[in-house]
Amino acid sequence: FFDMGGIGGLGGGGGQGHDAWSALKDGADSVARKWHEAKKGMGKSTAMPAASPTTSHGGDMAAGIAAKMKSNMSKGSKANDKTRAKANTNAAKKPEADSSAPTIPVIDISSLRSSSAAASSRTETISAINHACSNSGFFVITNHGVDQEVMDSTWSIVYDFFSQDEEAKMEWAGMTEEYPYGYEKGEVLSAGKSEENGEAADSKPDIKETFTIGPSNPASGMPARILPTSPATFATKIEAYYSELETLHDVLLSAMAEGMGLPADWFESKTDHHISALRTLNYPNQDTPPEPGQLRAGAHTDYGTVTILRSGGPGLQVKKDVADVTTWVDVPMVENAFIINLGDLMRRWTNDKYSSTLHRVVNPPLDGADHRRQSMAFFGNANPDLLVETIPTCRDENGKSKYEPIVAKDFLMMKHLASTKNVIKEEPKAQHEEL
Numbered sequence: 001f002f003d004m005g006g007i008g009g010l011g012g013g014g015g016q017g018h019d020a021w022s023a024l025k026d027g028a029d030s031v032a033r034k035w036h037e038a039k040k041g042m043g044k045s046t047a048m049p050a051a052s053p054t055t056s057h058g059g060d061m062a063a064g065i066a067a068k069m070k071s072n073m074s075k076g077s078k079a080n081d082k083t084r085a086k087a088n089t090n091a092a093k094k095p096e097a098d099s100s101a102p103t104i105p106v107i108d109i110s111s112l113r114s115s116s117a118a119a120s121s122r123t124e125t126i127s128a129i130n131h132a133c134s135n136s137g138f139f140v141i142t143n144h145g146v147d148q149e150v151m152d153s154t155w156s157i158v159y160d161f162f163s164q165d166e167e168a169k170m171e172w173a174g175m176t177e178e179y180p181y182g183y184e185k186g187e188v189l190s191a192g193k194s195e196e197n198g199e200a201a202d203s204k205p206d207i208k209e210t211f212t213i214g215p216s217n218p219a220s221g222m223p224a225r226i227l228p229t230s231p232a233t234f235a236t237k238i239e240a241y242y243s244e245l246e247t248l249h250d251v252l253l254s255a256m257a258e259g260m261g262l263p264a265d266w267f268e269s270k271t272d273h274h275i276s277a278l279r280t281l282n283y284p285n286q287d288t289p290p291e292p293g294q295l296r297a298g299a300h301t302d303y304g305t306v307t308i309l310r311s312g313g314p315g316l317q318v319k320k321d322v323a324d325v326t327t328w329v330d331v332p333m334v335e336n337a338f339i340i341n342l343g344d345l346m347r348r349w350t351n352d353k354y355s356s357t358l359h360r361v362v363n364p365p366l367d368g369a370d371h372r373r374q375s376m377a378f379f380g381n382a383n384p385d386l387l388v389e390t391i392p393t394c395r396d397e398n399g400k401s402k403y404e405p406i407v408a409k410d411f412l413m414m415k416h417l418a419s420t421k422n423v424i425k426e427e428p429k430a431q432h433e434e435l
């Protein structure tokens with residue numbers, strides 16, 4: 001019910017997206033400019049657009065349904081603190097109750113990636129990350145150490161992949177329960193959340209197409225990767241990108257472990273044959289109004305540990321409730337940065353100490369301009385056979401937890417299968433079996 005309220009209750013999703021855009025227009029930066037910058041960034045050989053970190057909100061658009069919504073972001077609406085003030089100097093000037101105050105800090109993580117960094121700067125970074133994880137569950141990282149050439153060339157080849165005609169892309173479709181990867185169109189992202197809560201799911205497919213790969217490690221128990229042969233260098237590039245982000249995932253988990261008062265290597269044995277997935281996303285240009293309730297990506301939470309996202313333009317918004325009113329906060333776009341957010345597995349693992357926050361991608365304005373948009377999301381996860389029991393330092397004062405232990409892969413598949421009911425085929429595609 002909770003998610004359905006978020007979608008249906010906002011009074012018609014096509015409208016929802018456009019209302020959000022008009023609300024954004026009142027924000028610090030004009031949406032038109034952001035779109036313009038984003039478009040420049042969508043070119044074949046370009047990366048993320050440059051934009052200054054800003055947030056805005058659509059505070060009034062959901063007032064009518066606020067009462068129906070249970071606040072899961074009460075922690076996220078805490079006032080500015082030192083960390084946020086440091087990450088964005090504009091924030092420091094805003095009054096505490098201002099719902100447009102940034103909840104998504106920008107954190108420089110160079111100290112986590114350099115062996116010569118001063119211990120104090122590492123501690124400061126870990127504390128900023130821990131704070132963001134315990135509040136909005138979203139933050140942006142800079143100086144993350146991922147190879148620029150790998151980032152840019154993957155971005156560019158992914159653009160080329162999605163630019164192919166439907167037939168060429170469908171060659172790589174055929175998602176099954178056993179092979180939950182490949183090309184697809186028609187996912188209902190919001191359904192994963194509904195399934196966890198035992199609710200009926202919305203049936204409107206997202207206005208997007210995706211191509212996903214899983215781990216290459218046979219010890220993960222996942223099937224061997226099926227990689228497109230066209231464009232020619234797609235396979236090598238996307239595999240290199242996956243490896244880079246696999247390392248960054250380890251770095252972030254290690255910082256989070258320390259943030260929770262655990263040894264830095266605490267997650268290592270729990271992720272050494274992980275089932276993280278890399279999903280590339282294309283949101284085609286929209287020149288006709290969407291169906292009511294349809295968004296580029298419906299409101300959802302991610303499923304795993306930590307998501308590492310590279311996003312090519314505006315549209316991504318994070319839910320924030322302020323005094324029982326739902327607002328959607330724009331995620332700041334910072335050139336060459338990654339957006340980090342936590343998944344439901346991490347939320348459960350930490351007994352809700354860390355937040356997995358609802359987010360969505362809204363529709364662009366129907367203004368005749370080309371608003372094609374691209375993203376690449378690395379969905380970090382744990383070992384498939386890991387029994388995820390509440391982290392010792394996250395139990396309550398009586399040593400109790402809100403959650404029963406769950407097996408990591410069972411939890412992931414429950415959510416994944418709920419959101420891909422429209423796309424999953426009964427049988428694997430024969431043509432790829434010999435690969």
Ligand SMILES: O=C(O)CCC(=O)C(=O)O
Binds near residue numbers: 375
């Ligand atoms: O494209 C984006 O910016 C976000 C996509 C997303 O949230 C997801 O695929 O889980």
Ligand SMILES: [Fe+2]
Binds near residue numbers: 301
């Ligand atoms: Fe997401």
